[in-house]
Amino acid sequence: MTIYLNGQYLPIEQATISVLDRGFIFGDGVYEVIPVYSRRAFRLEEHLQRLQHSLDGIRLANPHSVSEWTAIIVELIARNAPEDQYLYLHITRGAAKRDHAFPAPKVPPTVFVMSNPLLTPAPELLASGVCAVTAEDNRWLRCDIKAISLLPNVLLRQMAVDAGCAETVLIRPAVACENAFLTEGAASNIFVVKNGTLLAPMKDNLMLPGITYDVILEIAEAHGIVHQVRKITAAEVFAADELLLTSSTREVMAITHLDGKPVGAAKPGPMYNKIYQLYQEFKRDVMRAK
Numbered sequence: 001m002t003i004y005l006n007g008q009y010l011p012i013e014q015a016t017i018s019v020l021d022r023g024f025i026f027g028d029g030v031y032e033v034i035p036v037y038s039r040r041a042f043r044l045e046e047h048l049q050r051l052q053h054s055l056d057g058i059r060l061a062n063p064h065s066v067s068e069w070t071a072i073i074v075e076l077i078a079r080n081a082p083e084d085q086y087l088y089l090h091i092t093r094g095a096a097k098r099d100h101a102f103p104a105p106k107v108p109p110t111v112f113v114m115s116n117p118l119l120t121p122a123p124e125l126l127a128s129g130v131c132a133v134t135a136e137d138n139r140w141l142r143c144d145i146k147a148i149s150l151l152p153n154v155l156l157r158q159m160a161v162d163a164g165c166a167e168t169v170l171i172r173p174a175v176a177c178e179n180a181f182l183t184e185g186a187a188s189n190i191f192v193v194k195n196g197t198l199l200a201p202m203k204d205n206l207m208l209p210g211i212t213y214d215v216i217l218e219i220a221e222a223h224g225i226v227h228q229v230r231k232i233t234a235a236e237v238f239a240a241d242e243l244l245l246t247s248s249t250r251e252v253m254a255i256t257h258l259d260g261k262p263v264g265a266a267k268p269g270p271m272y273n274k275i276y277q278l279y280q281e282f283k284r285d286v287m288r289a290k
């Protein structure tokens with residue numbers, strides 16, 4: 001596997017960084033995950049825009065222009081074998097003497113990009129749906145930044161794995177007169193279906209603005225699927241007819257059991273089936289058109 005590190009393309013075994021790297025010491029950096037289908041990066045512009053948003057959020061200058069990023073990405077895709085890949089972009093505030101405050105502006109950031117084979121979910125899982133658990137969303141108030149400091153997400157996601165499930169659905173607890181509400185998954189966005197309406201949580205500082213989430217809403221708009229983007233209460237999550245999870249690597253999956261109880265009919269429902277099919281068509285059309 002060939003990776004990109006600070007201007008060089010290298011076999012992954014030869015890639016090294018300083019132990020003083022602020023990514024290592026403080027988790028001080030941001031990342032992106034970009035799916036590649038048939039050697040073409042999916043929604044590259046949108047991913048690079050979100051990367052810019054994350055960098056702005058941590059006050060780190062973007063080390064590359066869009067055309068430089070594009071050149072790195074095109075080159076890395078070409079240097080790796082799989083037709084379908086996922087790219088992991090990782091930028092940290094560089095290596096400096098340990099101090100929480102930012103280092104001098106001359107310290108160069110660390111820029112790392114790797115490619116892995118993209119393994120979309122197995123057909124059996126798509127057919128059966130997956131189970132999920134719920135947990136209190138105990139993360140910080142800037143979940144819109146795709147930060148590499150993912151310890152809360154790691155612990156929350158492990159709760160799902162420990163329960164033999166695929167994801168943890170995160171609920172912000174009730175405060176004052178506001179009900180508990182859905183934010184997202186530990187590593188995905190979550191949609192609720194009720195009475196034929198697709199419900200999506202509003203994008204705000206408490207969730208990652210998913211690129212797949214946007215595609216799903218565009219599909220809903222284009223195909224006349226009734227949908228609403230609004231705050232979704234925890235009660236609505238537990239009373240859902242269907243629950244969907246979305247991410248760049250898992251695309252769209254049906255959650256058919258939540259906390260051990262069936263969701264709706266406990267199998268992928270009509271909304272999931274429709275959206276899954278439209279998502280696959282959308283992907284094919286976009287990739288063909290490029």
Ligand code: PDD
Pocket residue numbers: 033153184185186187188189207208209210211212213246247248249
């Ligand atoms: N994560 N919310 C969180 C917390 C995520 O980590 C992800 C994806 C998403 C979905 O975003 P997108 O549709 O742009 O992939 C939402 C990636 C896949 C990861 O960390 O590996």
